[in-house]
Amino acid sequence: MLTRSQCDKYADVLLWGLTTSRVEPYKPGDVVLVQFDLAALRLAEAVYGKLLARGLNPVPRLTLTPHMETEFYGKADEAQLVFQTPGQAVLHENIHGAMHLLAPDSLTHLSAIDPKRIATAALARKPLRDILVRREERGEFGWTLCIFPTKELASKAGMTAKEYAAQVAAACFLKEPEPVALWRKLYEDAREIKAWLDGMKASYLHIESDNVDLKVTPGEHRRWLGLSGHNIPSFEIFTSPDWRGTSGRYYADQPSYRSGNYVTGVRLTFEEGVVTDIAADQGAEFVRKQLSMDPGASRLGEFSLTDKRFSKIDKFMANTLYDENFGGPHGNCHVAVGSSYSDTFDGDPASLDGTRKEELGFNDSALHWDLVNTEPKRVRAHLTDGRDVTLYEDGQFRY
Numbered sequence: 001m002l003t004r005s006q007c008d009k010y011a012d013v014l015l016w017g018l019t020t021s022r023v024e025p026y027k028p029g030d031v032v033l034v035q036f037d038l039a040a041l042r043l044a045e046a047v048y049g050k051l052l053a054r055g056l057n058p059v060p061r062l063t064l065t066p067h068m069e070t071e072f073y074g075k076a077d078e079a080q081l082v083f084q085t086p087g088q089a090v091l092h093e094n095i096h097g098a099m100h101l102l103a104p105d106s107l108t109h110l111s112a113i114d115p116k117r118i119a120t121a122a123l124a125r126k127p128l129r130d131i132l133v134r135r136e137e138r139g140e141f142g143w144t145l146c147i148f149p150t151k152e153l154a155s156k157a158g159m160t161a162k163e164y165a166a167q168v169a170a171a172c173f174l175k176e177p178e179p180v181a182l183w184r185k186l187y188e189d190a191r192e193i194k195a196w197l198d199g200m201k202a203s204y205l206h207i208e209s210d211n212v213d214l215k216v217t218p219g220e221h222r223r224w225l226g227l228s229g230h231n232i233p234s235f236e237i238f239t240s241p242d243w244r245g246t247s248g249r250y251y252a253d254q255p256s257y258r259s260g261n262y263v264t265g266v267r268l269t270f271e272e273g274v275v276t277d278i279a280a281d282q283g284a285e286f287v288r289k290q291l292s293m294d295p296g297a298s299r300l301g302e303f304s305l306t307d308k309r310f311s312k313i314d315k316f317m318a319n320t321l322y323d324e325n326f327g328g329p330h331g332n333c334h335v336a337v338g339s340s341y342s343d344t345f346d347g348d349p350a351s352l353d354g355t356r357k358e359e360l361g362f363n364d365s366a367l368h369w370d371l372v373n374t375e376p377k378r379v380r381a382h383l384t385d386g387r388d389v390t391l392y393e394d395g396q397f398r399y
Contacts, residue, residue, distance in 0.1 A: 001149040001165040002043075006174040011046035013172055013232055014144055015054070016180045018097050020187065020229030022142025028055030030096035035061045039103035040148035047099060059095070066106035073113045073121070081117060082124035092131040100145035107156050107318060110260025115289040118259050119366070123294065126366045137342055137349035146172070146232040147319050156257065156318035170312045171233045171322065186235070186310060190227035193237060193307075196399045197224040198346070200389065202381040204245060205303070207333060209377035211253070214270070214335075216303045217245020219361050223346040226304075235311040235325045237397075238304030240340035242361030244273040246300045250335055252371035254316065254323050261286045266371055268337070274298050275337065291337060296365030302336035304370075305379065308395035324370045331395030332374045338367030 002010065019026060026032075032051055036044040044060060051058040064072065072080075110118065135141040147153070147168065154164035173179035207214045219242025226237035252266040265281030275298040280287050291298045304324065311327030326332045340363040342349045357364065379392040390398050 001161055002169065002174070004042075006169055007043050007046045009174045009179050010043055010146070010172060011050050013174075013179050013183060014047055014099055014146060015050050016183055017144035017146075017229035017232045018099060018142055020142075021144055022097065022136075023139035026054070026056060026096060026142075029057060031057045031059060031094060032097040032099065033059050033061060033091070033095050034099050034101070035063060036101035037063050037103040037105070037148070038065060039105055039150045040101040043101050043103075043146075043148050047101070056097075059091075066104070066109040070109050070113070073110060073117050076117075078120075081120050084124065084128070088128060089131060092128050093135070096141060098132075098141075098143040100143070101148055102145060102319070102321070103148035103150050105150060105152050107152055107257045108260050108262065111262075113260060115259060115261075115286055119289070119293045123366045133342065134350075137352070139350075142229070144229055144232055145321065147321055153318055157316055159315065164317070167313065167315060167317060167322075171325075187227050187229075189310070190235075190237060193397050193399050194224045194226065196397075197237070197391065200381050200391070201384045203384050204382050205391075206380045206382060207250075207377060208379075209251075209373060209375035211251035211267075211375060212249065212333075212373055212377065214248040214250050215246065216300065216335075217242045217361075219245065221346045221360060222344055225341070225344055231321055231325075233311070233313070233322070233325055235313075235327065236304040236306045236334070238302055238341075238344075240302050240342075240344040240362060241300060243296075243299040243301070243340070243363040244361050246270040246273045250371070250373070251375075252334075252373055254326065254332070254372035254374055255318075256320065256323070256369075256371065257318055258286075258290070258320075258369060263287060268371075270300070273300070290367060290369060293338075293367050294365050296363045297338050297367040299337065299363045299365070300335055301338045301340040301363045301365065301368055302334075302370070304334050304336075305392050305397070306332045306334075307397050320370050323372050326372060326374055327395070328374055329395065330374055330376045331392075332372050333377060333379065333392075334370050334372040336368050336370045338365040338369055339363060 149165040255264045263283035267279040269277035308327040308331040
């Protein structure tokens with residue numbers, strides 16, 4: 001679905017993303033996990049060769065097929081659900097980078113599985129994720145991820161395979177002679193906007209659209225991140241707020257596929273930082289189960305804005321990576337319920353222990369679910385000196 005030339009350019013962009021995502025430069029001999037779905041084999045092969053050429057040691061791993069996933073969640077007993085592969089923790093302690101190449105052949109194969117079983121497995125894997133979070137905080141680990149177009153993604157997005165692949169190529173600049181050069185320019189543009197946002201001393205942000213009236217508290221010792229190489233493509237600029245200061249109502253007009261379930265029209269009401277009311281046009285019961293996964297699942301972990309001038313994505317893509325970076329006519333904002341990003345701390349994230357994170361209002365959860373709103377909106381910062389500043393309107397930052 002992508003040409004050989006586009007796959008080669010895609011691999012170059014992913015290498016840029018991987019190197020940009022880590023504080024410390026990679027050294028010859030560093031270990032990089034390459035985790036990929038079967039449909040992304042051609043891209044995995046291109047990435048593998050480029051990693052070797054950089055003197056790195058790639059560790060390729062094929063993910064479970066949809067049939068294998070269905071068998072696992074459908075047949076595993078309680079012990080098997082929480083089983084961890086021997087050596088997995090050792091691997092996580094020793095890899096220096098990871099690349100995740102997503103190319104799903106099915107988005108709905110887990111629709112008949114009880115979400116509690118999926119949550120049980122996710123909770124069991126959380127200590128492994130925590131290892132990587134700690135190593136990333138110390139600058140020892142970086143990661144990036146992308147999608148490779150498949151017929152399943154195209155079908156669920158209501159496009160032909162050719163149309164879907166064209167959206168991927170446009171979003172990642174794969175039709176351009178030097179896509180990495182364009183990513184470097186965007187990186188610099190975003191850095192200026194992030195510096196501007198960091199200079200605002202906001203007591204809270206007020207997000208308003210036809211169906212959103214939400215107040216988000218940035219919190220103390222926070223910074224804005226984005227276009228960091230972690231996601232390809234990524235145009236969002238985000239922070240992890242103090243979850244305790246969230247209040248009001250939020251609406252996700254973008255549909256969402258998650259764990260085999262199709263969810264539309266999610267409406268959340270926050271009071272004193274916690275979701276107190278959940279509704280959805282479709283999939284409301286699934287949303288309720290997800291947000292009851294653990295205590296942090298019903299709290300805010302991220303707030304994000306995408307500038308329509310950056311993103312070429314203008315269609316629903318049936319994939320969160322693309323949908324949370326939607327540009328279109330009005331840009332987008334999204335919130336994530338669940339875990340926060342400790343690297344939005346404005347000091348050394350490695351200095352944060354669990355107690356300090358709790359004091360600052362960083363949320364902890366096995367869940368991280370992005371919910372996207374693409375309505376016309378205005379976002380105002382209510383500053384600590386009493387002034388109001390419009391920081392985002394008509395789909396773009398007012399920088």
